[in-house]
Amino acid sequence: MSVSLLDQAPSILGIEIKSPNRARAHAPHTALPVHARRPRLDAEATLPEAMRMLMRHALEHALANVPAIVETGDVVAIHQMRVGLRRLRSAVFAFEPVLDLTEAEELIVGVKQLFALLGNVREADVFLAETLPTIPPSVLPKRRRTMLERILATYRLAALAELQAYLTGTDFAHMRAHLDGWIEDGDWLADPATSDQPVRDFALDRLRHMRRKFAKLGKRAMAGSLDDWHRLRIMAKKLRYASESLMPAIGDIIDAGYGKRLSKLQDSLGHINDAHSVRALLDRARHVAPARSRQAYAGSMRACTGWGQATARAASRKIADDWSTFQAG
Numbered sequence: 001m002s003v004s005l006l007d008q009a010p011s012i013l014g015i016e017i018k019s020p021n022r023a024r025a026h027a028p029h030t031a032l033p034v035h036a037r038r039p040r041l042d043a044e045a046t047l048p049e050a051m052r053m054l055m056r057h058a059l060e061h062a063l064a065n066v067p068a069i070v071e072t073g074d075v076v077a078i079h080q081m082r083v084g085l086r087r088l089r090s091a092v093f094a095f096e097p098v099l100d101l102t103e104a105e106e107l108i109v110g111v112k113q114l115f116a117l118l119g120n121v122r123e124a125d126v127f128l129a130e131t132l133p134t135i136p137p138s139v140l141p142k143r144r145r146t147m148l149e150r151i152l153a154t155y156r157l158a159a160l161a162e163l164q165a166y167l168t169g170t171d172f173a174h175m176r177a178h179l180d181g182w183i184e185d186g187d188w189l190a191d192p193a194t195s196d197q198p199v200r201d202f203a204l205d206r207l208r209h210m211r212r213k214f215a216k217l218g219k220r221a222m223a224g225s226l227d228d229w230h231r232l233r234i235m236a237k238k239l240r241y242a243s244e245s246l247m248p249a250i251g252d253i254i255d256a257g258y259g260k261r262l263s264k265l266q267d268s269l270g271h272i273n274d275a276h277s278v279r280a281l282l283d284r285a286r287h288v289a290p291a292r293s294r295q296a297y298a299g300s301m302r303a304c305t306g307w308g309q310a311t312a313r314a315a316s317r318k319i320a321d322d323w324s325t326f327q328a329g
Helices: 003-008 047-064 066-072 075-094 103-136 142-167 170-185 192-196 200-223 225-252 258-276 278-287 292-328
Strands: none
Touching: 047 066, 047 075, 047 170, 047 192, 047 200, 066 075, 066 142, 075 103, 075 225, 103 142, 103 170, 103 258, 103 278, 142 170, 142 278, 142 292, 200 225, 200 292, 225 258, 225 292, 258 278, 258 292, 278 292
C-alpha cells in the first residue's frame, strides 16, 4: 500500500478492524489479546539479519493486539502492545553501538508517542486494580475512594477513546508503513563493514557492557533518590528484553540465571514506580473531575500523593536488600 493512498483512506495495513456494530463475515468471535513468543535468534546470523528479525518479531507482537484494543479496549491487549513496543525499543537500544539512527528519528518519536497513549490507559488500569485497593481507609475514606474510582474510570474511557482513534487513523497507518520500510529496507548500519559480523560476537560484548552499566546505576541508586531507582527500573527493562533476545546467540557463555534474578528485581522496582507515579496520574486525570467534585478530588490527590511517596520510600529501603541479593547471584 502506498503512503499516498493512506492520505485518502486510513488503514492499519492488514490488521483487521471492524465496527463493533457490524457482524464479522469470517470471524464472529471477539478479538483476543496476543502474548509474545520468545524469538529464536540464530548465532550465525549477521548483525542486519539478527536486528531485522528481532525488530520484526516485536512489531508483529505489538500490532497483533490492535484488534482487541480497538474492539474492546482489553486490559491485557493494551499491556501486550506496550510489551511489543518496549521490545522493539529494546532491540534498537541493544544494537545502538552499530546503528545510524538518523533516518529513524521521526519514527522513534512516533513510537514514543504511541507508547504514551497506551501508558495513559495502562496506568489507570494499574491504579484502579492494584494501587487503589492498597491505600488504607485512614488515608482515603470510603466516600473519597468511590469518587476516585468513578473519576479514574471516566479518565480511562477518555484515554482509551483517544488511543482507539489514533490506532484507526491515518497517522498510525503512516507510522506503521514507514516503520516497516525502515526495518526491511533501511540503511541503518553505521559502518557497512559490520554487515557480515556474526551476531554471536557482538551479543557477548554488548550484554557484558549493559550489565556493567546496570551495576553502576544500581550502586548509584543505593545511595541516591527515588529518581535513581526509576532510572534503574528503565535500564532493567532494557537489559531484560535485550538479554532474552541475545542470549540464544551466545548459549551458556554467561550466567543464564541472571535473567530470572533480573525479572524478580524488576518486579520490585515496578512496585516503587507504581507508588511514586500516583501524583502524575491523578494530575493528568483531574480535568475529567466534575466541578462539584474538584475540591474533594484535590484533597484526595494530596492524600494519595503523600501515601505514594511514603510507600515508595519504604519500598526503596527494602529493595536495597533485593539489590544485594541480585548482585550476589
